[in-house]
Amino acid sequence: MAAGKGLKFGTRAVHAGEEPDFAATGDVVTPIHMSATFARSDAEKPTKGLEYSRTGNPTRLALEKRLASLENAKHALAFSSGMAAETTLLLSVLKSGDHVVAGNDLYGGTVRLFESTLKRFGVTASYVDTTRLSDVEEALRKDTKLLWVESPSNPLMSICDIRAVARMGQASGAMTVVDNTFASPFLQNPLDLGATVVVHSTTKYIGGHSDVVGGAMMTSDRKVHDAVRFNQNALGAVPSPFDCFLTLRGSKTLAVRMERHCENAAAVAEFLERSPKFSRVNYPGLRSHPQFELARRQMRMPGGMLSAEMKGGMRAAKDLLRKLRVFATAESLGGVESLVEHPASMTHASISKEMRERNGLTDGLVRFSVGIEDSEDLVADLRSALG
Ligand SMILES: Cc1ncc(COP(=O)(O)O)c(C=O)c1O
16 A cells, blocks of 8 residues: 555554565565675665665665655654754754754753763754744844744743744744654644644654654755755664554554544543642643643644643642652653653752753652543552642
8 A cells, every 4th residue: 555645644653664565575564674784696786775774774774765745745764762863963954153043941861961072062052932022033143054943842832823933033044953753744734834843752652652763854955855864874863673662553543543542531630730739731722821822723633742830839840740640750651651750859869950940940840741541540550649
């Protein structure tokens, strides 16, 4: 079956990139091609274009086709982690002296990459509230080459108008990159909204089972793709064939998992909003969310992630984590199991306290990755832990 354009998301998630190879065996599932290198019958003719597994591997190629299809992109590259995708992309499109405008509520590892690594190579970054378009416009400079956006953001779940930001980037000559990890390609496709590049930690919703670390970059811009592909081979941050197999397998159920994640997250968000122990619940599906209307326009559903601020601060937050039984306290997100974490001391601990507080990431904030269990059990777990 040809899983190309015209087919709906759920069908492409199952089939894209995995057409049976009738000339070989007709496997309906792409095999794990463990070969490090590929023999050729003629020295000048690599068999089916395959040379060496850092450069290309059939299991990885199948995954890349699927990932391109899910983000409506012409090209995709799979990496050994989300950070490997980010690093390879940034080293491919930036040079010393370039400036980046990034959201002020980003995954901590992305901020660390800008502040601790890229700064040493002469790349600087400014952080702005990307929900305020005038702030984005003001931050753009002549040397701004890239706009880096997360929507929903991590961990405050704010929603940025991707179409408007990408238009601003285009007008000033900066490419817009969207980290679409929190939404997943099922909920939004940033390239359709004008972004040039999408990155993912496939460790999260795309893999979906917390059993493999991986990353991806998708684009329809041939020049950007070629530059990153060149550097992927030069730098070597490639996923193993087994990792690609797990990610391919996980991605088949992305559509059905996301529907359940969203349904459960809504139930949890509504419960927390009614609880007197929280001063604020950040979930784009709640009417109280400042960008509720934008989220409705931009996303198919509001997602499986939320955060909430406990009135009792750090002590109350840590007490809640200790008492939960179904939610496991762990970093990461997007797996079938529900996770909870304390951003100030876990995922965002690498950001200075001053920067965290300036951006509204307080010590009482708790982040939930709501899984696909029965929502009654999740709410009961919270009710019991909150006393
Ligand atoms: C939004 C976001 N982007 C990127 C990353 C980095 O991905 P990885 O852990 O696969 O390197 C993460 C990891 O938590 C993330 O949450």
